[in-house]
Amino acid sequence: MMVNEKKKTGLENEQIESVRLKYVKLGYHYLVSHALYLSLIITLFCLLILTHPSTFASQEMFLLTISMGFLAAIYSTRRPRRNVYLLNFACFKPGKDTMVSKELFLQLCNDSEYFTPESLGFLKKILERSGLGERTYGSTALMQIPVIKTMTEARNETETVMFGAIDEVLGKTGVKPGDIGILVVNSSLFNPSPSLADTIVNHYKLRQSIVTYNLGGMGCSAGIISIDLAKQLLQVHGDSYALVVSTENLTYNWYKGNNRAMLVTNCLFRVGGAAVLLSNRSSDRCHSKYELVRTLLTHTGADDRSHSCVYQQEDETNEVGVLLSKDLMVVAGEALKANITALGPSVLPISEQLLFLARLFLRKTLKKKIVKPYVPDFKLAFEHFCIHAGGRSVLDELEKSLGLLPMQMEPSRMTLYRxxxxxxxxxxxxxxxxxxxxxxxxxxxxxxxxxxxxxxxxSCVWRALKQIDATVEMNPWMDEIHEFPVEVPLK
Structure with missing residues (x-):
């Protein structure tokens, strides 16, 4: 009985100590974060004392000095760039007739007669561990026997997604198609001619002076690249709207072979797309949802292993597919490290930057094995994390690397599931x-x-300009949000 009481007391002491350390760190963070403002107030106070009119030869000299300081402060705070605002966005939600459960997916694969029994077993194993739920969406063409893998069907799939998302975002914002001055579209593996951007211009009869870009072959991170490109264009153009459309095509990229490294994409990818409307008009700030704070692009393609870890090619039977190498997780980790190292100084509080620099100095002066690298606490810089829902293993690795809590991973995990x-x-x-x-x-x-x-x-960083009430507008989650989050079993 005494032993149990001692154990209980020991656990309580550990919990108390943990809470104390937590508040010590929060206090340190608060003190360092506001030290700059405190120092500035003290400095200004000292300057006011030193520059009292009595110390000057004349009252005019004092007023001239104050005026010059005031004008210098105004000039230093002026930013040459234009702010970029996100008016609204829309995510396409396919119809229930294209909903595909795991059982239906495996049945379609079996009926297609493309895959060997060994490949079917592998597909089942991947699906069980994927983190996907039972209500994801496939393309109409892939739900036929045999699969209709044609340019016409691929166009139909992509146009349905793009036009559905664009119609919704235009309806939400009230912006007319003729007012859009910039259009950026990204689709990695489906790039017909005329381009998808041209297709949108034709469908919505956009103006002749519109600036259009069509990004292809840039993978799942192309959506943020598109935002970065639109931002740069908006910062040098006059008052304008920019429409960014992000999607991918399943029909034209369905893999019909039996190479396991290429079969994984069949299991993970599903139909979806988004349209985002941006503005550089200062008058749009009051009714925009978000302000763009920062974009940062990191490219590790100079390294051969990074360049080839996701590679579109033919297999042994000349079937085209996307190969995912075993180095993918390692490459992703290295790219993330490079990205957050560059992003950290612009978003992290000073307290975290000081801890990072101190640990870096110790690692340089002492043995690296003795001093572990310091991973900044990004939870102090952001309230919400939206990590690309590439797969369960990717999300698991990032949760561990960034030290995130289950609730902070919830948006990514539930998006992958649904x-x-x-x-x-x-x-x-x-x-x-x-x-x-x-x-x-x-x-x-x-x-x-x-x-x-x-x-x-x-990376892309946004700041909410108001509290968002999604109940007043369309949202792909609204009719079922009460069902989430759900427990995703690990098999």
Whole structure:
């Protein structure tokens, strides 16, 4: 009995100590974060004393000095760039007739007669561990026997997704197609001619002076690349709207072979897409959802292993597919490390930067094995994390690497479960999830992280301009958000 009481007392002491350390760190963070403001106040106070009119030869000299300081302060705070605002966005939600359960998916694969029994067993194993649920969406063409893998069907799939998302975002914002001055479209593996951007221009009869870009072959991180490109264009153009459309095509990229490294994409990818409307008009700030704070693109393609870890090629029977190498997780980890090292100084509080520099100095002066590298606490920089829902193993690794809590991983895991890997648009389904849950508050900071072939790790940081009430508008989660989160079993 005494032993149990001692154990209980020991656990209570450990919990108390843990709480104390937590508050010590929070106190340290608060003190360091506000030290700059405190120092500035003290400095200004000292300057006011030193520059009292009595110390000057004349009253005019004092007023001239104050005026020059005031003008210098105004000039230093002026930013040459234009702010970029996110008016609204829309995520495409396919019809129930294209909903595909795991059982239906495996049945379609079996009936197609493309795959060997060994490959079917492998597909089943991947699906069970994928983190996908029973209500993801496939393309109409792939649900036929035999599969209709044609240019016409591929166009139909992509146009349905793009037009559905664009119609919704235009309806939400009230912006007319003729007012759009910039269009950026990304689809990694389906790039017909005329381009998808041209197709949108034709369908919506956009103006002749519109600036259009069509990004292809850039993988699942292309959505953030598109935002970065639109941002740069908006910062040098006059008042304008920019439409960014992110999607991927399943029909034209269905793999019909039996190479296991290529079969994984068949299991993970599903139909989806998003349309985002941006503005550089200062008058749009008051009715925009978010302000763009930062974009950062990291490309590790100079390394051969990074370049080839996600590679489109023919297999032994000349069937085209996308090969995922065993180095993918290692490459992704290295790209993430490079990205957050560059991003950290611009988003982390000073307290975390000091801890990082101190640990880095110790590792340089002492043996690296003795001093472990310091992983900054990004939970102090962001309220929400939207990590590309590429697969369960990717999310598990990032949760561990960034030290995130289950609730912070929830948008990514639930997006993977409900919609599967929708490529570059997945980060928008994740923000939609946060909005539907009512978690997006004014001034909240959101970090979108995208990974893609090449290899690339890209970041996009947003700040909410108001508390988001998604109940007043369309959202792909709204009619079922009460069902989430769900427990995803690990098999």
């Amino acid at each position: 919609f599967g890997n929708t490529s570059s648009s997945s980060v928008w389904y994740e923000i939609a999830y946060l909005e539907a849950k009512g978690r997006m508050k004014k001034r909240d900071r959101v970090w979108q992280i995208g990974f893609g072939s090449g290899f690339k790790c890209n």
